[in-house]
Amino acid sequence: MELNLKNPLVFFDLETTGLDVAKDRIVEISTVKVLPNGKEEVKTYKLNPGKDEKGKQILIPEQSTAIHGITNEDVKDAQTFKEIAKQLASYLEGCDFSGYNCNRFDVPLLVEEFIRADVDFDIKKHKVIDVQTIFHKMEKRTLAAAYKFYCGKKLENAHSAEADTIATFEVLKSMLDIYQGAEFEDQKGEISTPIVNDMEALAEFSSFNRNADFAGRIVYDDKNREMFNFGKYKGKLVEDVFEKDPGYYGWMINNDFPLYTKKVLTNIKLRQFNTKK
Numbered sequence: 001m002e003l004n005l006k007n008p009l010v011f012f013d014l015e016t017t018g019l020d021v022a023k024d025r026i027v028e029i030s031t032v033k034v035l036p037n038g039k040e041e042v043k044t045y046k047l048n049p050g051k052d053e054k055g056k057q058i059l060i061p062e063q064s065t066a067i068h069g070i071t072n073e074d075v076k077d078a079q080t081f082k083e084i085a086k087q088l089a090s091y092l093e094g095c096d097f098s099g100y101n102c103n104r105f106d107v108p109l110l111v112e113e114f115i116r117a118d119v120d121f122d123i124k125k126h127k128v129i130d131v132q133t134i135f136h137k138m139e140k141r142t143l144a145a146a147y148k149f150y151c152g153k154k155l156e157n158a159h160s161a162e163a164d165t166i167a168t169f170e171v172l173k174s175m176l177d178i179y180q181g182a183e184f185e186d187q188k189g190e191i192s193t194p195i196v197n198d199m200e201a202l203a204e205f206s207s208f209n210r211n212a213d214f215a216g217r218i219v220y221d222d223k224n225r226e227m228f229n230f231g232k233y234k235g236k237l238v239e240d241v242f243e244k245d246p247g248y249y250g251w252m253i254n255n256d257f258p259l260y261t262k263k264v265l266t267n268i269k270l271r272q273f274n275t276k277k
Helices: 062-068 081-092 102-116 131-138 143-151 161-179 199-205 238-244 247-253 259-275
Strands: 009-016 026-034 040-046 096-099 128-130 218-220 226-228
Touching (some): 009 102, 026 081, 081 102, 102 128, 218 259, 226 238, 238 247, 238 259
Parallel strands (some): 009 096, 096 128
Antiparallel strands (some): 009 026, 026 040, 218 226
């Protein structure tokens, strides 16, 4: 179905240095402007993330490069967002916007970049259509919906522990009947190992993160080393932080963090202590 447009509609996507809206920067922005007459214009910019408040060059972490493939070398001679900000704001003037999960990430980060560049860009003047939100509202992701889709049956007594547990068991078996041997794309867009009836493989496939703790405060890097995923030491190895700032461990232990997070930290601390003996 052709879009019924009164204003140009700009679909856009960002690749960034990370997922922290307040601190991370754009390294690539791509837009597809669809005009009311149906004409389409595509623009893509690779961007140097620029310097931080202290004048230090912001680098693209390895874990981010692993996702979008953009390296520091790729953008070392590129323009910064600030250098294209006025031109981009002018190009987006009078347009509505659309993206996938854009309300929670892309739009807030884009606004942050405009503010840093001292360009007045009022997002409230533009309509924003988040395709992911439409998808999630129209295609329910409840257990009852999964039970009907995979097992062809209505879930009776939904939200009773026993009924939900049995339904989950039946859904997994039905999934394996349907998907056994099917290939899938990983986060890098590469074809990964086909789905198999193996619990270790299924556990890895059904995980969306590389958390060392359940809260996601500590994550694994690409070498399976624990690093902080929040605060002033975000992206820093836990062992390196404990070495340089021993008091940080005590601060976390004595503050309102989940008990399991504290357990993970204590294990890292003990491991570090034992390796020094």
